[in-house]
Amino acid sequence: MIFRTLTKESLPGFLDTVSGSYRLVVPEQKGRDTYAFRPYSGFHKVAMGFLRTVIPPKQFFFPPREGLFQFTTGAGIETATDEPPSSIIFGLHPCDLHGIDILDRVFSYGERDTFYWRRREKTGFIGLSCLPDKYCLCKSMHTDFIVDIYDLFLYTLDDVYMVSVRTALGDDLVRLRPDLFREPTAGEIAEYKDRIEEREAKFTRIMDITNLADLLTLEYKSDVWERFSQRCLFCGSCVMVCPTCQCFDVFDSTDPLTNTTVRWRRWDACMRKDYALVTGGHNFRGARPERFRFRYLHKEIGFAEMHGKPTCTGCGRCSETCPAGIDMVEVVRSIRE
Amino acid sequence: MSLVPQTATLVEKRYLDPQHSLFRFVFDDEGVRESFSFSPGQFVMLSIFGVGEAPISITSGPDEKGFVELCVRQAGRVTGALHALEENATVGLRGPYGNGYPVDVMEGGNLLIVAGGLGIAPLRSLIRYVLYRRDRFREVGIGYGARNPESVLFSGEMQNLVARTDIKCILSVDSVPEACRWDGHVGRVTEIIDRINMPIEGTSVAVCGPPVFYKFVLEKLLSLGYSKGSIYMSLERRMECGLGKCGHCVVGHKYTCIEGPIFTYWDAINLPEIF
Amino acid sequence: MNTSNDRPKLGLYSLTSCSGDILEITNLEEDLLRLLDVVEVVDLNVAMPSTGKSPDIALVEGAVTQPDEARFLRRLRKKAKYIVSIGTCACTGGVVARGTKKRKEWLREVYPETGEGFTSTFPRPVGDVVPVDFSVPGCPIERGYLMHCLGYLLKGVTPEVPNYPLCMECKMKGNECLLRYRGLPCLGPVTRAGCGARQPSVGRPCDGCFGPYEDANKEALVEIFRRMGLGEDEIRMRFDLFWER
Numbered sequence: 001m002i003f004r005t006l007t008k009e010s011l012p013g014f015l016d017t018v019s020g021s022y023r024l025v026v027p028e029q030k031g032r033d034t035y036a037f038r039p040y041s042g043f044h045k046v047a048m049g050f051l052r053t054v055i056p057p058k059q060f061f062f063p064p065r066e067g068l069f070q071f072t073t074g075a076g077i078e079t080a081t082d083e084p085p086s087s088i089i090f091g092l093h094p095c096d097l098h099g100i101d102i103l104d105r106v107f108s109y110g111e112r113d114t115f116y117w118r119r120r121e122k123t124g125f126i127g128l129s130c131l132p133d134k135y136c137l138c139k140s141m142h143t144d145f146i147v148d149i150y151d152l153f154l155y156t157l158d159d160v161y162m163v164s165v166r167t168a169l170g171d172d173l174v175r176l177r178p179d180l181f182r183e184p185t186a187g188e189i190a191e192y193k194d195r196i197e198e199r200e201a202k203f204t205r206i207m208d209i210t211n212l213a214d215l216l217t218l219e220y221k222s223d224v225w226e227r228f229s230q231r232c233l234f235c236g237s238c239v240m241v242c243p244t245c246q247c248f249d250v251f252d253s254t255d256p257l258t259n260t261t262v263r264w265r266r267w268d269a270c271m272r273k274d275y276a277l278v279t280g281g282h283n284f285r286g287a288r289p290e291r292f293r294f295r296y297l298h299k300e301i302g303f304a305e306m307h308g309k310p311t312c313t314g315c316g317r318c319s320e321t322c323p324a325g326i327d328m329v330e331v332v333r334s335i336r337e
Numbered sequence: 338m339s340l341v342p343q344t345a346t347l348v349e350k351r352y353l354d355p356q357h358s359l360f361r362f363v364f365d366d367e368g369v370r371e372s373f374s375f376s377p378g379q380f381v382m383l384s385i386f387g388v389g390e391a392p393i394s395i396t397s398g399p400d401e402k403g404f405v406e407l408c409v410r411q412a413g414r415v416t417g418a419l420h421a422l423e424e425n426a427t428v429g430l431r432g433p434y435g436n437g438y439p440v441d442v443m444e445g446g447n448l449l450i451v452a453g454g455l456g457i458a459p460l461r462s463l464i465r466y467v468l469y470r471r472d473r474f475r476e477v478g479i480g481y482g483a484r485n486p487e488s489v490l491f492s493g494e495m496q497n498l499v500a501r502t503d504i505k506c507i508l509s510v511d512s513v514p515e516a517c518r519w520d521g522h523v524g525r526v527t528e529i530i531d532r533i534n535m536p537i538e539g540t541s542v543a544v545c546g547p548p549v550f551y552k553f554v555l556e557k558l559l560s561l562g563y564s565k566g567s568i569y570m571s572l573e574r575r576m577e578c579g580l581g582k583c584g585h586c587v588v589g590h591k592y593t594c595i596e597g598p599i600f601t602y603w604d605a606i607n608l609p610e611i612f
Numbered sequence: 613m614n615t616s617n618d619r620p621k622l623g624l625y626s627l628t629s630c631s632g633d634i635l636e637i638t639n640l641e642e643d644l645l646r647l648l649d650v651v652e653v654v655d656l657n658v659a660m661p662s663t664g665k666s667p668d669i670a671l672v673e674g675a676v677t678q679p680d681e682a683r684f685l686r687r688l689r690k691k692a693k694y695i696v697s698i699g700t701c702a703c704t705g706g707v708v709a710r711g712t713k714k715r716k717e718w719l720r721e722v723y724p725e726t727g728e729g730f731t732s733t734f735p736r737p738v739g740d741v742v743p744v745d746f747s748v749p750g751c752p753i754e755r756g757y758l759m760h761c762l763g764y765l766l767k768g769v770t771p772e773v774p775n776y777p778l779c780m781e782c783k784m785k786g787n788e789c790l791l792r793y794r795g796l797p798c799l800g801p802v803t804r805a806g807c808g809a810r811q812p813s814v815g816r817p818c819d820g821c822f823g824p825y826e827d828a829n830k831e832a833l834v835e836i837f838r839r840m841g842l843g844e845d846e847i848r849m850r851f852d853l854f855w856e857r
Contacts, residue, residue, distance in 0.1 A: 031787070031788025031793065032788065032794070034788040054783070054788065068340050069338075071386040076344050076365075077342070109581050109582075110580055111339050112339065113339050114340075230829075231832055232829065232832065233801035233832050234801075234829055235779035237779045237783050246582065246584070247584035248577060248578070248583050248584075250389070250583070251389060251772050252389050253760050254387040254760075254764065254766075256647065256650055256651075257650055263384075263386075265577075268584070273775075273826060274775060275585060276574070278573055279412045279413035279415075282573075298587065302587065305590040320792075322792070323792050323800075387767050389772060414770065414772065417769075
């Protein structure tokens with residue numbers, strides 16, 4: 001890992017150059033108060049101050065709906081042969097990079113998921129530092145900084161970005177415009193240290209996850225689950241916007257005009273009523289409290305048992321999006337009480 | 338590619354009873370046909386194109402090469418469409434998936450197999466494995482319970498097992514309608530476990546059947562003194578991928594499709610929401 | 613154009629409605645011509661006389677408001693292999709079935725002179741008159757959704773359709789939540805998906821035309837509406853439009 005600095009005035013020129021060689025994706029304002037990752041269409045559209053997009057970057061490797069193959073009588077099974085373009089996603093905060101790290105593990109576990117990896121392998125990441133708002137729980141989840149996954153990471157200082165060059169791809173990007181990058185000065189290094197402390201001080205909400213896996217197990221039969229499931233709409237929004245939720249459904253759709261069947265996979269949610277329903281009618285998690293509980297248990301324990309860490313990245317999307325205002329911090333606090 | 342099946346042809350459809358048939362498939366690709374191998378207790382994802390995909394236990398034995406047999410109940414969208422297929426129809430198969438029975442642990446000891454109803458589907462594969470290498474097992478007992486003589490699946494094969502002297506196989510039905518001939522046991526399947534009378538020490542037990550069957554059989558086995566670690570059960574869960582990705586089959590903290598579907602009773606009771 | 617007689621036979625029937633769903637089918641444009649290669653249209657009662665042939669698949673739009681319509685459906689049930697209700701009126705009664713006043717009072721109020729002689733009845737969904745094999749909701753129906761269902765029905769298989777709330781579909785599109793960010797009384801959390809979040813995608817709250825999602829937590833949404841400041845009447849009106857009969 002090496003460090004360089006890039007002046008703020010140079011960033012537009014740098015991104016223009018990157019977009020000439022890669023499909024560049026950047027955060028843009030979408031709704032009145034929301035953001036989305038979109039193809040780069042000029043620096044004036046880039047939302048540098050954004051905190052979180054509605055949909056996390058998982059959409060680029062694991063789209064909401066994806067055709068896996070098509071089947072036609074006679075021709076048999078045909079799979080897509082197109083090569084995904086080499087892409088760079090700009091503006092990823094540490095939480096989202098941690099989210100990608102978790103998805104990488106899920107989609108490598110057992111048999112590698114070729115559909116995920118065909119795009120993922122051709123995507124590089126430029127991280128961007130951030131300052132937390134009231135929904136950010138990365139500090140609590142220990143995902144507030146990251147040392148891998150990214151290729152370049154830009155830490156915002158007053159006049160420059162302190163740029164961590166992590167990988168050879170990151171170095172390739174820097175070498176597209178070597179004129180824009182230089183060695184950090186002693187003053188910039190001092191400023192970088194100050195910024196770390198300033199950021200620390202801005203975390204106003206902490207979710208205490210000490211022994212949380214044990215507490216969730218001990219409170220398996222708690223009435224907390226029943227209480228929250230009365231408020232929960234079971235709308236699945238929290239799952240859709242979660243950077244690490246990767247459940248999917250598989251279904252066929254046949255075009256009646258051509259009689260070609262496409263096998264699709266589509267995002268699914270464990271909160272959904274027939275998620276665990278089997279043929280014959282038995283539902284292993286039919287009751288709402290069971291489904292509400294399952295999501296928390298899987299986030300905090302299930303994945304950790306296999307991969308050694310919880311899957312919540314503290315990005316705050318679920319709490320910010322929930323139409324019922326259910327907040328992860330509140331649920332965890334109720335379990336601790 | 339993950340999630341993309343191989344095409345296979347339905348070469349034979351054997352009627353078993355009004356709800357169940359045995360389907361024999363041959364992979365269209367010669368290489369796949371030859372390289373496809375599996376362990377008893379593993380499953381495949383069966384595609385009926387335009388309808389969908391479902392996980393189905395393999396019913397044929399691992400030593401029978403060149404084809405795969407699935408015993409399927411007509412119950413849902415995919416299995417309903419399967420039953421409507423005629424011979425020579427094209428389907429999709431991918432797999433095998435799951436852990437299968439731990440045959441390396443079972444070999445060298447006694448083996449008790451207890452099946453209820455369609456639970457015979459994966460256990461028939463294990464039985465065929467055992468018959469192919471009978472000398473590697475010490476005592477082998479098989480108990481199979483069905484509702485009535487008409488609903489005994491593979492009745493010819495099962496009668497052949499009853500006739501063998503190197504295996505103690507007893508069939509049991511809940512009741513026998515009038516004008517129906519039946520030489521086997523009538524009553525609870527737990528009673529034939531007593532009659533098979535296997536040793537407790539050094540015996541692995543493979544159990545598969547509907548939920549209420551599990552309840553009584555497991556109670557019986559525990560009361561006889563079998564260790565929870567020596568009882569293997571096959572769990573049914575909804576599955577969309579079979580690859581530990583889609584999330585549907587997660588029980589507690591385990592993917593049934595990878596860590597299962599065969600679990601020891603001990604592992605199973607340590608998973609929340611198991612039944 | 614394929615004119616062979618072994619194509620599956622499709623019948624399109626319009627009962628009491630705005631004909632908006634049949635219009636969606638005729639608006640398939642070039643796909644419509646291709647559809648006619650695949651199926652034979654044996655009936656289209658809004659535009660042509662019946663061919664007299666029995667349909668394999670009968671698509672029925674509109675609510676039942678006339679004794680004639682009920683008799684027609686009972687005859688159709690004997691002939692058709694599948695009866696598919698299309699559009700919200702046929703599926704649940706729809707807009708024509710909304711309201712709280714008694715029908716007799718309405719007739720006196722609106723048609724004081726002639727109302728007594730009307731033969732019409734209170735609007736009923738098709739499924740209240742004859743068994744329906746499948747429902748394709750929407751006001752109007754979504755063309756892609758209908759084609760997806762036809763793909764299954766032509767194979768003789770019950771269609772697999774999204775069984776989740778609209779919110780999931782809306783979020784998959786990355787939309788800003790109208791409930792959360794704009795304070796609009798959106799019915800997305802309790803409504804069946806399938807339309808592609810037509811309204812929320814253009815900033816308008818969902819009115820629920822696909823009908824209730826089977827696991828809808830309506831009480832929780834009503835509570836949210838109350839907190840947003842909606843009165844009880846306003847809340848009832850939100851659900852009245854499509855959601856409840």
